Structure formats: C-alpha cells, structure tokens
Amino acid sequence: MDKTVFGTDRAWIEINVGNLRHNAEVLRDEVPSGCELMAVVKAQAYGHGAVLTATQLNRVGVRAFAVATIDEGIELREGGVGGEILILGYTGVGRASELKEYDIMQTLISHEYAEALNDQGIAVKTHIKVDTGMHRLGIPAGELSGIRDIFFMENLEVCGMFTHLCCADSRKPEDVRFTREQIDRFYKLADDLRDSGISIPKLHIQSSYGLLNYPGLACGYVRAGIALYGVPSTPKDDTILKLDLRPVLSLKSRVVLIRLVKKGDGVGYGRSFTASRDTRIAILPVGYGDGFPRSLSDGKGHVLIGRHVVPIAGRICMDQLAVDVTDVEDVSVGDVATLIGAEGYHELSAPSVADSSGSISNELLCRMGARLPVIAK
Numbered sequence: 001m002d003k004t005v006f007g008t009d010r011a012w013i014e015i016n017v018g019n020l021r022h023n024a025e026v027l028r029d030e031v032p033s034g035c036e037l038m039a040v041v042k043a044q045a046y047g048h049g050a051v052l053t054a055t056q057l058n059r060v061g062v063r064a065f066a067v068a069t070i071d072e073g074i075e076l077r078e079g080g081v082g083g084e085i086l087i088l089g090y091t092g093v094g095r096a097s098e099l100k101e102y103d104i105m106q107t108l109i110s111h112e113y114a115e116a117l118n119d120q121g122i123a124v125k126t127h128i129k130v131d132t133g134m135h136r137l138g139i140p141a142g143e144l145s146g147i148r149d150i151f152f153m154e155n156l157e158v159c160g161m162f163t164h165l166c167c168a169d170s171r172k173p174e175d176v177r178f179t180r181e182q183i184d185r186f187y188k189l190a191d192d193l194r195d196s197g198i199s200i201p202k203l204h205i206q207s208s209y210g211l212l213n214y215p216g217l218a219c220g221y222v223r224a225g226i227a228l229y230g231v232p233s234t235p236k237d238d239t240i241l242k243l244d245l246r247p248v249l250s251l252k253s254r255v256v257l258i259r260l261v262k263k264g265d266g267v268g269y270g271r272s273f274t275a276s277r278d279t280r281i282a283i284l285p286v287g288y289g290d291g292f293p294r295s296l297s298d299g300k301g302h303v304l305i306g307r308h309v310v311p312i313a314g315r316i317c318m319d320q321l322a323v324d325v326t327d328v329e330d331v332s333v334g335d336v337a338t339l340i341g342a343e344g345y346h347e348l349s350a351p352s353v354a355d356s357s358g359s360i361s362n363e364l365l366c367r368m369g370a371r372l373p374v375i376a377k
C-alpha cells in the first residue's frame, strides 16, 4: 500500500517537499567543498517517511544516507533509493550477507565487533566509529594500533571513519572546550594513522548542531538529521550559523464529531476535564498511538482549527483527543485541525509543542513515524 496517496480522513502528516529540498540546498551550501551532505533518515526520517524523504533528496542530488538499523536500510533500497547508505547503529553479524546484497555500509562499533564481522567471510563496506568522549559506540580514539588493525582485516572495506559530538548543541564555554577536544582527538588519530602509512578514508564528525556550531571542519560528510527537517531541537537553541531552515512536517487531523456537554459533566478518562459551563467539545481521531504526546492533556496542548487556537480538553487517548470549542462559533464536522504546523497567523511549531510536552523536536517527530499516513505536498 502506497501510504503517500492515502487518506486525509482521520489524521495525517503533511510533508512540504519544497521546504525539504530548500533545507537540503541550504545545508549543502554550508558544507565546505569536498564535503557531502549525508541525510540522516532513521526512524522514518524523523516521522517524515523515510522512502519519501530519501527519494525527494535523491532528486536534488543527495547521494548519501544514514539509518539506524539494517531493516531501515533495506526499506530504502526496496523503495528504490540510490547512493550510499550507512547504518549508524548495531547489526547482528549474522546479517552480513544482507549488507552485501543491499550494498549497505556498517558502522564498526568496537574492535571485537569488527573481528566478528570480518570472521563472517563476507566482503562488506564499513565505517569505523571512534569514541572521542561520548562513551557510547566506538573504539577509543587512543587505541591507535587496534584501529589500525581494522584496515588490514580481509573482508572489511573501510570506506569511512567517524565520531559523534555529545555537547555540540551547547554554547557554554566548558561544553565548547570539550567539543574542541573531541574534534582534536579525532583529527590526531587520523594524522597518526596517516603517519603510520594508512590511507585515510572519508572522515565525518558533525551532525546538525555540529555543523551549526562548528562550521567549516574538513570532512567527507556532514550527517544532518533535525536541521534537514527544518526545526531546532528546542525553541531556545542558539547557534553560530543562523540558516534559513524551514519546517517540513505538519500534523493534521479532522473534526469527526461535535458534542454538547452539560455543566458539571466530565470528558474522557478519569473525567479530568469537568465542564465549568455548558461546553462544546470537538473530537479529533488522533492520539498518543499516533505519537502525539499524552503529556499535552488537560489544556497543556492546543490545536489550530481555522483561525482559532483551542485547548485540549481532558486526557489524550491512544486514538482520540477532545478539544474545547465552546468559544469558537464556526467549527464543523470535517474541519481540518492542525496539531503541529502553521495555519493563518498562528503556528504550533514542533519545538514549542515538544517543549510543552517535556521533550525535544527529535523525539516528538520520530514518534509519529509508525501509524500516520504521510502525504507529500
């Protein structure tokens, strides 16, 4: 089933393809020459639809993609996506033949992992992950001989080497100092490898905030996720580069029922909304099962209907939520409601909605990737 042509009857994600392409162009203009944009499309491209997003990016010349899992990589290939695909996370070594079959590159998360993958006896393309201080995945930057070893493993073609910055979004002096140290450790390792006769593969360090706060690093790729989708992680984020990035995703639903609730009656689970007056309630068939955060219950969240901003009434359910439309006259069944996005003069931006829910745009967006149809506009 092609999700992109299906239904605006219940709830859906709308993708502004023009803004997606615009963001890709803006980011590409910022990376130094010789450095390529690697579009991070894990978790259904942060809820934007992985195949749709990667296909559109392919059309504007983006030729490198990153995913979190092998199944995400296979989905892209089966959807016709060309170019390079790198798995940033772990893959069981028993799946080496699929890496080869689908031409997907695998991150080497440790020296032991590299040995185990090499032992499968299947030629695979890889990138070495180096731990420069985040202490998540990767081989410690100080283990020169262990890293050097990998270049001689018979079945592993080393196409890249990368690290990940853990404080790149912060402008605090101690975080900037730590980030500079991470960058220096990584380049020192590359220099030492070069001095020992290794020919250095493509290097990469920066994700979105790495590019926005540490522009101009000499690298082979920049791995951009959230910036490509045109929003900051939080509303207050300040960055060195201020780029004209535009939000790509809107979350929409439709009023399917309007009911009158008498003063004193409750609405929803726990009756946490109790009508303080005779109240008009509109029901939207969208809920936390679609990724809309339950923590926005009881008036913490709002939705846009036409020209109006209306509060969420009571608890958000898995598949439904209620809004209080008592104060707005012209709301009828069939009207479109915007839960994330702009409508007229109003905007409920992903960072502000995420912030009200106690999270960041990245989590809010990627949780919407499971059930909602994605419509390109």
Ligand SMILES: *Cc1c(COP(=O)(O)O)cnc(C)c1O
Pocket: 040, 042, 088, 164, 206, 207, 208, 209, 223, 224, 225, 226, 227, 362
């Ligand atoms: C998710 C991820 C990215 C993309 O991060 P953004 O902040 O969304 O740009 C880059 N690199 C790695 C290793 C990741 O896991």
